[in-house]
Amino acid sequence: MRLNKIPVFCAMAALLAISCATAPPPVVVDTAPKPETEMAKATERRAYVKDNGLEAYAPDSFKKAEDNYTAAGKVYGTDNAKAKELLDLALPLYEQTVTDGFTKKVAEKKAVADSSKSKADEQKAKVAAKDSYAAAEAAYAKAVADAAAGQYASSVASYQEAAKKYEEAASIAAAARTQAQTALDSANASIQSTADRLKAIDTEMAAGQGGTP
Amino acid sequence: MRHAYKSWLILGVFLLLGAVASFGQNSLTDNPNYRKALDLQRMAKQYYDSGDYQKSMETSQQAEELSKVALAESEKQRMRWMANSYKNRASERIAFGEKNRAVTRYPDVWTQAKASYEIAQKTFLAEEYQASVDASRKVMELMAGVEPEQKAAAAPAPAPAPKPVASKVLPSIYEVRLIESRRDCFWRIAEYPFVYGDPWKWRLLYEANKDMIPDPNDPDLILPGMLMKIPSASGEVREGTWVPVP
Numbered sequence A: 001m002r003l004n005k006i007p008v009f010c011a012m013a014a015l016l017a018i019s020c021a022t023a024p025p026p027v028v029v030d031t032a033p034k035p036e037t038e039m040a041k042a043t044e045r046r047a048y049v050k051d052n053g054l055e056a057y058a059p060d061s062f063k064k065a066e067d068n069y070t071a072a073g074k075v076y077g078t079d080n081a082k083a084k085e086l087l088d089l090a091l092p093l094y095e096q097t098v099t100d101g102f103t104k105k106v107a108e109k110k111a112v113a114d115s116s117k118s119k120a121d122e123q124k125a126k127v128a129a130k131d132s133y134a135a136a137e138a139a140y141a142k143a144v145a146d147a148a149a150g151q152y153a154s155s156v157a158s159y160q161e162a163a164k165k166y167e168e169a170a171s172i173a174a175a176a177r178t179q180a181q182t183a184l185d186s187a188n189a190s191i192q193s194t195a196d197r198l199k200a201i202d203t204e205m206a207a208g209q210g211g212t213p
Numbered sequence B: 001m002r003h004a005y006k007s008w009l010i011l012g013v014f015l016l017l018g019a020v021a022s023f024g025q026n027s028l029t030d031n032p033n034y035r036k037a038l039d040l041q042r043m044a045k046q047y048y049d050s051g052d053y054q055k056s057m058e059t060s061q062q063a064e065e066l067s068k069v070a071l072a073e074s075e076k077q078r079m080r081w082m083a084n085s086y087k088n089r090a091s092e093r094i095a096f097g098e099k100n101r102a103v104t105r106y107p108d109v110w111t112q113a114k115a116s117y118e119i120a121q122k123t124f125l126a127e128e129y130q131a132s133v134d135a136s137r138k139v140m141e142l143m144a145g146v147e148p149e150q151k152a153a154a155a156p157a158p159a160p161a162p163k164p165v166a167s168k169v170l171p172s173i174y175e176v177r178l179i180e181s182r183r184d185c186f187w188r189i190a191e192y193p194f195v196y197g198d199p200w201k202w203r204l205l206y207e208a209n210k211d212m213i214p215d216p217n218d219p220d221l222i223l224p225g226m227l228m229k230i231p232s233a234s235g236e237v238r239e240g241t242w243v244p245v246p
Helices: A002-021 A036-051 A059-075 A080-122 A130-148 A153-211 B004-024 B030-051 B053-099 B107-125 B129-143 B149-154 B186-191 B197-210
Strands: B173-175 B227-229
Touching: A036 A059, A036 A080, A059 A080, A059 B227, A080 A153, A153 B030, A153 B053, A153 B107, B030 B053, B053 B129, B107 B129, B129 B186, B186 B197, B197 B227
Parallel strands: none
Antiparallel strands: B173 B227
């Protein structure tokens, strides 16, 4: 029985001896500098996209930018080279989001302003609501100029202001139009009634003069 | 010579145009306020179409006000015409009374009729046309029983005092006459005292006789010699044909 246990103890002792003799793994120290500038710029562009609500207008490029930005954040400080590489990918994607997003957003706001302008024109607001319509026209012209100058955020705001003023003008004109229509209908009815009565009196008097009233 | 002919022709055209224009002005639709209302109505529509709703509304309101003024003026004109028409008929009855010495034959009636006629004239001048119409009608009512002097003299029984119209037997037939100075028509026939003494009752005559006139839809055309039925207007007894006093 004792003889049977000897090989087992020998094997365990050998394994212990081997394990104690193995050296600890080496600690990896990143020597590349943190990509602080890239991170700051990407963070700023990311905030700009969100502040202007552009992510909804260019969701593909934004998602790709976000994936790279998130991955860069995970390795930032531990694998700075990789982080820089990822941020270098994220930054142009954020720029693309800004460009594409603003293009679509400006077009969308312009379409809204154009629709409001049509409503105002339909009500002849240019004459009926001069002040509001003039303010809308000024805002619209500024929006066009801002878009041409690449000032998209300002252009979006101006188109929104223009749309608001066109709606206001349309509303004022519509109310005035209703009142004018009512007055016109009333005058028409009164004049028609008077005309009928005058003709009846004419007939009565003519008949009375020549024969039977 | 030829030049003179042209001048006369041009003058004739102008006179014709003037006559047409003055004839056209007789229509009440030529009332200046009504014309102005129509102009304003057109302007209001133009303002409306251009989008100047404020001006359109103001102009419409002016148009409406003027059309109401025109209506009021025309109604007044109609009342004036009616009052004048009644006054003229009252005047005819007064002249008839004077000619037939109503002052001695019917002194009470005559005094009342003259007083009513004076009221008719005064109220007419004061533009109280309804009062004038009422007074003229009273004259005609009062004078309805005054008969021509000759007829009264020829009557078998003396009739110093007039009898009420309702108590007399009135004619049921009238023969349409050709009187050049005052041609017969439903209006004038209804006005005769022995018919209704009220021209406004002409329709009663028309309805009763429309089947015998040339055009049943044209009450203006009646022919001399027609024997016109005179239906009872308020239950009065009627019989015989009216015979004009020679």
